[in-house]
Amino acid sequence: MQDKILDFLKRRQDYISGDYISHRLGISRQALWKHIEALREVGYDIVAVPHLGYLLISSPDRLFPSEIEWHLDTKFIGKKIHYFDVLSSTMNMATELGMKGSPEGTIVLAETQTKGRGRLGRSWSSPKYKGIYLSLILRPQILPNAASLLTLLCAVSLCEAIKEITELDVQIKWPNDLLIHHKKLGGILTELNAEMDAVRFVVIGIGLNVNNDKKTLLAAVTSLREQKKEDINRINLLQEILRRIEKNYLLFQKKENQTIIEKWRQHNVTLGKRVKILCEKAHLEGEAVDIDRDGGLLIRRDSGLIEKVMTGDVLHCR
Numbered sequence: 001m002q003d004k005i006l007d008f009l010k011r012r013q014d015y016i017s018g019d020y021i022s023h024r025l026g027i028s029r030q031a032l033w034k035h036i037e038a039l040r041e042v043g044y045d046i047v048a049v050p051h052l053g054y055l056l057i058s059s060p061d062r063l064f065p066s067e068i069e070w071h072l073d074t075k076f077i078g079k080k081i082h083y084f085d086v087l088s089s090t091m092n093m094a095t096e097l098g099m100k101g102s103p104e105g106t107i108v109l110a111e112t113q114t115k116g117r118g119r120l121g122r123s124w125s126s127p128k129y130k131g132i133y134l135s136l137i138l139r140p141q142i143l144p145n146a147a148s149l150l151t152l153l154c155a156v157s158l159c160e161a162i163k164e165i166t167e168l169d170v171q172i173k174w175p176n177d178l179l180i181h182h183k184k185l186g187g188i189l190t191e192l193n194a195e196m197d198a199v200r201f202v203v204i205g206i207g208l209n210v211n212n213d214k215k216t217l218l219a220a221v222t223s224l225r226e227q228k229k230e231d232i233n234r235i236n237l238l239q240e241i242l243r244r245i246e247k248n249y250l251l252f253q254k255k256e257n258q259t260i261i262e263k264w265r266q267h268n269v270t271l272g273k274r275v276k277i278l279c280e281k282a283h284l285e286g287e288a289v290d291i292d293r294d295g296g297l298l299i300r301r302d303s304g305l306i307e308k309v310m311t312g313d314v315l316h317c318r
């Protein structure tokens, strides 16, 4: 009911009579008043003036599903939203939902995570109401080794969305670190739920530092707020991220992988650099020459030998 009331208030952008809303929604004036009070309690600034009615002054800085869904024109990405104030990790919740059969495009959002995780066993700092912490369920019909391309696709989508909303240029360090001026802005964690020869579903975790204050960030980390010198509307940004992911995922479904890889190349800062790859088995050094059709990084060793790496940490040497 509260979503419907908000809908009236947002559409009007001026005072709207309580009689009109309660009549249209089939509830009493008293019930309407109670809902307005509840909305105020979660941060909506709504004024009430006798004879004029209600006016929505501002919405809270919260990733409420009703806010994300408002004017979101995607077909399936973000059409089902699970929102939490606190979670251990959105990855765990999305995996649980994936196992229970949640549809492709379902997203899990948390305002903070107590055990947010990053790649290679690291943790992901998730200060409350400052970032975007999101896990997305996809059900692509692919072999497990093709899943890396989904990570690249999401990295590209994030760059495009951030550019659209903030005009900031973001670079990608292979495979999926988002950087601005060599500082880490965000990252992507892809987890597969698969059998030997088929993917049941994929959970893509996105962590983005949005309105973190510079003082709270480590030296090698940045936020959009630090770069832009102003707060960013997380709802607009998240909507744009969902739109871009859907657009690029449709390319992926049409097997237009080269288009995605080309977009990735345009944003990347790894190719052409001398790199050290720190992976589980070994340290490998050479020039990053390209990525292949699966999203693997091709390294030319000093011996001239080309080696392909699918995972690991990249250090740019020069």
Ligand code: BTN
Residues within 6 Å of the ligand: 088, 089, 090, 091, 113, 115, 116, 117, 118, 119, 120, 122, 124, 132, 133, 134, 135, 176, 177, 186, 187, 188, 189, 205, 206, 207, 208
């Ligand atoms: C990385 O760069 O190491 C990847 C970071 C991914 C963090 C996100 S935040 C939302 C989702 N939930 C998690 O626990 N991790 C991912």
